[in-house]
Amino acid sequence: MKLKIVIPILRPPSVQNYDEIASRFQKVTSKCTEVGITYLEKGPASIECYYDEALAVPDILNKVNEAKEEGYDAVFIDCFGDPGVRAARELVDIPVVGAGEPAMLLASLLGERFSIVSILKNIQPLIAGNAKVLGVDSKLSSVRYVNIPVLELQDEKRLLVSLQKEMIAAIEKDNAHALILGCTGMTRITDSIRSILISQGYNVPVIDPVAAAIKFLEMLVDLKLSHSKMTYMPIPEKIRYQ
Amino acid sequence: MKLKIVIPILRPPSVQNYDEIASRFQKVTSKCTEVGITYLEKGPASIECYYDEALAVPDILNKVNEAKEEGYDAVFIDCFGDPGVRAARELVDIPVVGAGEPAMLLASLLGERFSIVSILKNIQPLIAGNAKVLGVDSKLSSVRYVNIPVLELQDEKRLLVSLQKEMIAAIEKDNAHALILGCTGMTRITDSIRSILISQGYNVPVIDPVAAAIKFLEMLVDLKLSHSKMTYMPIPEKIRYQ
Amino acid sequence: MKLKIVIPILRPPSVQNYDEIASRFQKVTSKCTEVGITYLEKGPASIECYYDEALAVPDILNKVNEAKEEGYDAVFIDCFGDPGVRAARELVDIPVVGAGEPAMLLASLLGERFSIVSILKNIQPLIAGNAKVLGVDSKLSSVRYVNIPVLELQDEKRLLVSLQKEMIAAIEKDNAHALILGCTGMTRITDSIRSILISQGYNVPVIDPVAAAIKFLEMLVDLKLSHSKMTYMPIPEKIRYQ
Amino acid sequence: MKLKIVIPILRPPSVQNYDEIASRFQKVTSKCTEVGITYLEKGPASIECYYDEALAVPDILNKVNEAKEEGYDAVFIDCFGDPGVRAARELVDIPVVGAGEPAMLLASLLGERFSIVSILKNIQPLIAGNAKVLGVDSKLSSVRYVNIPVLELQDEKRLLVSLQKEMIAAIEKDNAHALILGCTGMTRITDSIRSILISQGYNVPVIDPVAAAIKFLEMLVDLKLSHSKMTYMPIPEKIRYQ
């Protein structure tokens, strides 16, 4: 299958070719999945609040549309806030997911309750609202945050220290039985944080939302399933200026 | 107070000057409220689905920002789907509402359960999702629709026939005790539909969401209240291309 | 419009004329609202529990009935516990609210979650039950109390010290994003407690429930709306001794 | 044990001595339960809405207080709307129930979902609200009504015809698996309606709320349990005129 990954931010100056990016995603795809990468031409440098999300969505939808025209089988919008996911599903028939919904559904399966540890306090209401609309809010113990902006997540040490603190608090104070990394920029440290938690005596599932999302899309394509066109109906024709 | 009304669609060709539009809103404002009107430069001709909403939001946010800079005291985003409302609240400190939330809160006060009658089936999941995030979903009996696109709502007779049918179904089948007109393009027939329902023996509140929203904003300004900056935190600085 | 304010307690000995009381309410009414005040002849000196509420209600209903006969346009029952509100709505067609429901609806609009700080622990289950019946319990973080009886609320300093403590606890421990003063006897210190919270770094909306209720009633009258007679049906005739 | 039954209406002219009334209740009490009966001196001739309930409550509370002083072990307030129950629990330490809560709890045990068939549409919101406060609203399929006022319930034939119709509708349309007679004036036909339903092929539990309430009180006394004084705290002292 051909999977389009829409990274819903402006291309960072540090990213010169997409092969390295693609190879990072290929680590979690099935062997026969072919990956295409795109960034936005218009939008924010990172998504950390409703405002960022709003600015990213129109170009996300352009990219989803392109993916359909290029013959992709599925689209992953690489952000935990699921920006533009619902509009995209109206636009195309192929499956589209963000990083939030698949991880929350998987966590619902794995434990009685789960917590999400995201980046900044700003994003907490958006994530909690998405859990309500998805219908799993009774399973959500808490949305915590490491208090590190997306663009500083590359400081792995700082991230791990803060993640560990918040994840243990989620377990001890909020009774979480499973944990989700609440930002796609965090997922490369999944193995490290799992090891740290286990070394501290906390053997709970830690979900990498990027990997979960990609697996969900592969599953949907395999099962010949896509979102319901009764929920995401075809778009009425009309004049629209972008 | 100065109230900015953002009509979140492209200016219709039929609208030549804004005075007439403004005078329509002045009918429901308090006498001392001064009204400013704006349409979008970019966006859709009407909002009938997630996709339309997504395309409208960036320019809505521009207009909200302008309103703040022009010294307005409050902003009404004139659409029942509440497009961009949450992002706008991050952007400014003055109160911002759409037409959906105030009407749903008012209906929660007036009756045990309420129904919304909107335009097309396409918009139903968006409205139901907004009710969940607002927290009043246990009061919502149903979201029905007249099956008339926004741009055909000017056919008043057709609208009234269909509204009457759906509103009576909401009462009889869904046990609604209060009703909301689920599109801001419908609100000029509020009095007519009330009369029709009463003549049919249905004496239930019918809420005009535009009037409700404007009254809520006047109330908030009077009470020196605005949305919580803990829910709608100030926007982090970063590069954003629009 | 003419607004009747039913203060649902025995007239305190200190209250000699109603003009001063009326002028306090006029501060929050619109200019064209005319205010009438009444106390109860039978009932408790203050409302702090289910029992007080029960004893107050019959005479509240007499006063509501009088208000209707005197030609008032709306009735405010000046207590956060909303005593007699539902029965009153059966009795009359003009809008009737207490101080609880409007404040809770407004708080639902302004923040993701809200807390109420009331007087005594005794009243907590009554308020929590009202939130359930209103349908906003999923937005209610907590009902806290200052542990000061109504009749001692005039000690402003003690009230502010305790309010500050409980409001900060509501924010820090219960994750409240908006706050409600949970007793109508507290509302004169609204500005003071707002200032104190801001000076401590907590910029959250603090809702004066009296002002909110009065604004809701003015709004309902302006919008020609009242409670649904399907929820609050006309009262069957029968013998009733009071 | 000594059980006081407060019939929360004015004594009907037809009731001349209480022995016959008492003997009706003794049919469901345990042998060693001694029954005392009282009617109200002030209040309505029947309870069919919020207003009736409000007028009945103060004298109900007098009667509950008397019962405590007379040495009763428990009090049954003989109305499905549970009038005054919460206030009464603040007033006394002995168990107090109405006819609504025990029946709803029992129905929650017996079937996946249950419906209540009460008297008039007027009482429906009151009962639905009580189910929310009790916390069993997710088990409540519907509140239906026979459309017969309390004072006409003696027409047994009419009652049975209407009950049968509504109970079968509750099963067939609302998916109820258990049924509650939603008025204490209906309970003498419990056996008849059970037979009728069985003869129509509907073998579902039909709960007599009076019998259920009395059994709950006997159980509470046997188990040395009563309502929590954390929920129903002792009443603060103050001036109260009745």
Add this chain to the structure above:
Amino acid sequence: MKLKIVIPILRPPSVQNYDEIASRFQKVTSKCTEVGITYLEKGPASIECYYDEALAVPDILNKVNEAKEEGYDAVFIDCFGDPGVRAARELVDIPVVGAGEPAMLLASLLGERFSIVSILKNIQPLIAGNAKVLGVDSKLSSVRYVNIPVLELQDEKRLLVSLQKEMIAAIEKDNAHALILGCTGMTRITDSIRSILISQGYNVPVIDPVAAAIKFLEMLVDLKLSHSKMTYMPIPEKIRYQ
């Protein structure tokens, strides 16, 4: 009435005759209730997790079936986790309860919220799940545990120390207003723990789930009620090897 008590574990070596066991239960039964006791031949020595429950259920169902054939009027499955209760209700028409549901319903009546204190952390998700299926999860503050295995509960002193700690935590931290002993092996210390809590200033109901369950069964038999055969339908015939 004849009540069969199925103790859903292997007979402990210390139990030589059933008269002593029976006499313990007779303390809470009504005088005219005759008690029969049985243990399992196959199953676990105690029930502390889903796995134990699963192994106990088939022989529980044999014992329930025997009880029906022996002419018993009701069956109590003596475990707080309600093992096999739903299957048993399909198998027989006489009432069957475990120790969990009656206690949770009674607690729902007595206080605004309740907590359960059980044995081990292992059993917490099972109990919380049962509360959801019963429909009272909105009343459940927390499930705590004393961290003592069933087979060590005979150390009364250790049990009381730990119970006291967890029950006070339930009140102070989880806002519980009523408490349930969450294991049938704890119930002999009901009076002691009540005294201890009162001596510490905590006057809240503490429910013995065994006594509650037996009273519920006596009530059901008295009221000629049993579980709905629409929820627990007759079992289809087929080959089954045990």
Add this chain to the structure above:
Amino acid sequence: MKLKIVIPILRPPSVQNYDEIASRFQKVTSKCTEVGITYLEKGPASIECYYDEALAVPDILNKVNEAKEEGYDAVFIDCFGDPGVRAARELVDIPVVGAGEPAMLLASLLGERFSIVSILKNIQPLIAGNAKVLGVDSKLSSVRYVNIPVLELQDEKRLLVSLQKEMIAAIEKDNAHALILGCTGMTRITDSIRSILISQGYNVPVIDPVAAAIKFLEMLVDLKLSHSKMTYMPIPEKIRYQ
């Protein structure tokens, strides 16, 4: 990976070798998944109620244990009622799912609301209860049934006629936007029923729960995830006779 499929019924006489059965499952597994099949030695011929489930579970757990010892990486318990799933997760660390949970989670992703069409009315409460424990009950529109016992599902024509009727009713009457085949014995007609629905104008996702479950297990193994050992704790040692 090695996937063990526990078919939780007695081996049907018609099944002579497992290769055919295995090949049916291989159609949905990934190429590198190796499948092992087992039936029960003790248990029912089919699972259609709580009682069947109860009898099946102990031997299911034996088979899960065997699977672990044989080095399997994951276990699928091939029944929509998820029999023994929770106990099995206590027993082993490798992922275990039934057919119910994965399908319900997938349906939650694909549409606003979903319905399940199962076999008999008997199984409806079990499935609805599982949805509550999983936490997706707010997304579940209805559980319908074709009224065909498992062992008669081979009559494909009858099954399709009844499925079509119930699925269209789920869409039209219950507002389902996605559908689940609620019995693993139905899944071979997934393509047929999809075609039929599309030919009738109903283009909604129809989920084959067997395929969904297997994909979930492959995903979990790929992602190195399994259920939380905080929810499904290790089993305490004790005597257990089976």
